[in-house]
Amino acid sequence: MNYRRPPHHFPGRWIVAIVAAIIATPATAETSHFGTLSLSPGFEPLEGRVTGHTxxxxxxxxISRRDRDKNPCVGFADPQPDHILTLTEDFQHINIKVKSGGHDTTILIQGPDDNTIRCGDDTGTNKDASFEDTDFKSGTYKIWVGTFNPGIRRNYTLRVQEK
Incomplete structure (x- = not known):
């Protein structure tokens, strides 16, 4: 007798199911070069400071040619964000400043929905980048600190302030 296994008994189908589940599972862990900040309203100033280098x-x-206010997004950085900022609640007003000793830096902030982009450049007469805005919703923000020319390394401190 010539016995054939019915087609629904495919021996490797559980492997296919596992691979399909892994592919369909979204990546939830955000990674950055210099770590994360998690801030709640009323945070202490030192909680809003991190260091890194361009x-x-x-x-x-x-990522985006222009931000939500039509400001140009300029500069060069690594494709991976430098910092991950998690806001545990909505903030009315936030100021984000880069301090690199006056070097020409830029900043790009990508909001929790990935479509809300904020970009910053010079702060007044200072070449260090900054960005100040209202209506920061709770969630996870990716932050890139860049320079106008590719491959330039500048040490900096990033400061987040609640206004």
Whole structure:
């Protein structure tokens, strides 16, 4: 007798199911070069400070050419964000400043919905980048700190302030 297994008994189908589940599962862990900040309203000033360094040849305009206010998004950084900022609640007004000793830095902030982009450049007569805005919703923000020319390494301190 010539016995054939019915087609619904495919021996490797559980492997296919596992692979399909892994592919369909979204990545929830955000990674950054210099770590994360988690802030709630009324946070202490030192909680809003992190350090890092610029570098990279990835054009930030690849993320977005302009932000939500039509400001140009310029500079070069690494494709991976430098910092992850988690706001546990909505904030009415936030100021984000880069301090690099006056070097020409830029900043790009991508909001929780990935479509809300905020970009910053010079702060008054200072070449360090900053961004000040209202209506920051709770969620996770990706932050890139860049320079106008690719591959330039500048040490900096990033400061987040509640206004």
């Amino acid at each position: 570098g990279g040849s990835y054009s930030l305009s690849e």
